[in-house]
Amino acid sequence: xxxxxxxxxxxxxAMLAVFVMFNAGRxxxxxxxxxxxxxxxxxxxDGKAISSTSIYVKKGKHTVNASLSGFQSASRTVEVQxxxxxxxxxxxxxxAGTEYLLNHPDAQRQLQAIGDAGxxxxxxxxxxxxxxxxxxxxxxxxxxVYQAAPVRSKVAPGDADIALRVTAYSPIxxxxxxxRIREDLGIDPSTVEIIFAQAPNIFVTGDD
Amino acid sequence: xxxxxxIFITGFLLVLLLGYLAFRSYRDMYQTVTVTARKPFTLTxxxxxxxxESTAYDKSKVFFxxxxxxxxxxxxxxxxxxxxxxxDYQEVSQQINIDKKPVHLAMPQLDYTQAKLASLLSEQKAExxxxxxxxxxxxxxxxxxxxxxxxxQGEWYGAKLVPNDPRAYDTLRIVLKKENGRWSIxxxxxxxxxxxxxxxxxxxSILSDLDNF
Numbered sequence: 001x002x003x004x005x006x007x008x009x010x011x012x013x014a015m016l017a018v019f020v021m022f023n024a025g026r027x028x029x030x031x032x033x034x035x036x037x038x039x040x041x042x043x044x045x046d047g048k049a050i051s052s053t054s055i056y057v058k059k060g061k062h063t064v065n066a067s068l069s070g071f072q073s074a075s076r077t078v079e080v081q082x083x084x085x086x087x088x089x090x091x092x093x094x095x096a097g098t099e100y101l102l103n104h105p106d107a108q109r110q111l112q113a114i115g116d117a118g119x120x121x122x123x124x125x126x127x128x129x130x131x132x133x134x135x136x137x138x139x140x141x142x143x144x145v146y147q148a149a150p151v152r153s154k155v156a157p158g159d160a161d162i163a164l165r166v167t168a169y170s171p172i173x174x175x176x177x178x179x180r181i182r183e184d185l186g187i188d189p190s191t192v193e194i195i196f197a198q199a200p201n202i203f204v205t206g207d208d
Numbered sequence: 209x210x211x212x213x214x215i216f217i218t219g220f221l222l223v224l225l226l227g228y229l230a231f232r233s234y235r236d237m238y239q240t241v242t243v244t245a246r247k248p249f250t251l252t253x254x255x256x257x258x259x260x261e262s263t264a265y266d267k268s269k270v271f272f273x274x275x276x277x278x279x280x281x282x283x284x285x286x287x288x289x290x291x292x293x294x295x296d297y298q299e300v301s302q303q304i305n306i307d308k309k310p311v312h313l314a315m316p317q318l319d320y321t322q323a324k325l326a327s328l329l330s331e332q333k334a335e336x337x338x339x340x341x342x343x344x345x346x347x348x349x350x351x352x353x354x355x356x357x358x359x360x361q362g363e364w365y366g367a368k369l370v371p372n373d374p375r376a377y378d379t380l381r382i383v384l385k386k387e388n389g390r391w392s393i394x395x396x397x398x399x400x401x402x403x404x405x406x407x408x409x410x411x412x413s414i415l416s417d418l419d420n421f
Contacts, residue, residue, distance in 0.1 A: 189403075
C-alpha cells in the first residue's frame, strides 16, 4: 500500500513539474495575439523578434512593429490588460509590393480579409451613429447629396465619422440641397460636416 | 435562566431588529443632493408633480431654494430644478430623477434674455459690423449683414451674409466672439453651413440657430 502511495505522489509531483516547466513563463502574463498581413512580415514586440502568432506579455504598454520589403511598415502601441489581438495590414508600396502580391495570392487574401473585417465593423458603427445613411444618396437633376469622408472635422484618429457631399452648380440649388438634408434625412445641418463641391467661396479666394 | 427571562430577551432583540429595519427603510427613502453655487444665480428644486412622464412642474411646490453651495436630504423621486437669475437672465429648468446615487447639481452659466441681448446688440452693432467689413472689404461690397444676433451673455454674435445677387453667390454664415473687450471672427471663412464637427468651440445651440434661419 505504501509503495502505491509513493508512486502516486511521484506521478503528481512529475505532472506538477511538467506544468510549471511549460507555464512558468506565462505566470502573471497575458496573451497577445498578432494578426499581421502579409504573414511573412517580420514582427517585433518591444524590439524582440516574434515568429509565432501569439505571445505572452506582462500587463502594460507594448509596441508591435511589422515590416516587409515592398510594404509600408506599421507600428502600434497597445495597452494590454487581458487577452488582446493586434491586427495590422501592411499596404503594398511600389513595384516590389505589387509583384510580391502577384506572386503570393495567399498574402493578397490575408490583406483582403483584414480590410473586409475593418470595413464591416466601421459600416456597423456608422449605421448606428447615423441612422439616415440608408436614405443616401439624394439624387435630383439639379443637385446630389452623397455620403463622404470628413475633410475638416476634428475627428479622433480611428473614430468612424462621415460627411455629406453636396454637388450643385448654383447657390439656389445648394440652398435646396440643404433643405432636402433637413427634410429627407431629418437632421439639423449644423450637426454634420457638409462639403459643398463646385461652390467657390469668395471669402477664401477673393475672386468674384 | 428562567423562561420569562428568555422571552424578555428575545422580545427585546426583536424590538431592536424591527427598530433597525424601520430606521434603514426611513433612511433609504432619502438621498443627498449637493448644490454648487454660481453667483448671482439661484437654484430652486420643485417637488414631484406626481406625473413622472411630464416635464411640467408646479411652481408652488418648492422643495428648496438656494443661492449658496449647500447639501440637502431629499426624498427619492422625480423633481424639476430651475436655475434663475435676475430679469436679465433666461431661466433654465431640467427634470431630475433622485434615486440610488447622491446627486450633484451645478448651476450652469445662464444666457441673457432675448430682450437684454437685443439691447446689448444695439450698442455694439456698429463695432461688430465694422470688424466684418474691415476683414473682408471687397467681398462685403457684394454682401449685406442680415439677422445679426447676440448669444449667451452677449459674448457671441452670429449673422447671415446675404449676397446682393442671390444667383451669383451663396448666403453665408459668420460667427464672432468677444474676448478681452474685442470682437474677432471665429468662422474664417464664412460658410454656407457652419458645422459642429468643424467648430466644436462654438456652442451647438448657436450653430443650430444660425444654420436654420
